Amino acid sequence: MDLVSGDVFVDKTLLIKDILTDGDLKALLITRPRRWGKTLNMSMLYNFLHCEVRKKEDTCELTAVNPHPGLFDNLNIGKEHPEIIASHQGKWPVMFLTFKDLVGGSILDMEKESKVLFQELYDQHAYLSTWLNELEKTPSTLAKAKYFSDVIEKKVDLAELENSLYFLSRLLYEYY
DSSP: OHHHHSSOOOOOTHHHHHHHHOTTOSOOOOOOOTTSSHHHHHHHHHHHHBOEEEEOTTTOOEEEEOSSTTTTTTSHHHHHOHHHHHHHTTOBOOOOOOOTTOOOSSHHHHHHHHHHHHHHHHHHTTHHHHHHHHSOOOHHHHHHHHHHHHHHTTOOOHHHHTTHHHHHHHHHHHHO
């Protein structure tokens, strides 16, 4: 909360309302110059929407929880639209991926850095590996568990990495 209590703070949380209440929105492309706050806005959306999956101590069951309850309550979105907070905050699986720090002198360097980037993304959803390993051991489930593990261990080649976002989105769809 240091950022919010500082001398200069511009509350952009109503962007969340605009995005969530636009019924015609199929995709959102934000094109602005460098240093315009694109990543900051995406980070705000991520922290508002994403849930964390934790294992209940008593039942060992995986359950989704809001990792930041109350964080947006005193900001514009919370003051003006508490119903959006109640219905959306901390309730969605979110993939947050930015390529802004991906740099390399060669294609091999870029491939290595991409593997690290996807490893970090998959680590954010490590509960899916637990879930896959608890499912019935069918050939399909075993293949999914192996691919998930291979991405985390950076054992995939560039061609396999190309499908990793689609694969993760399909797993999230199946899980939720």
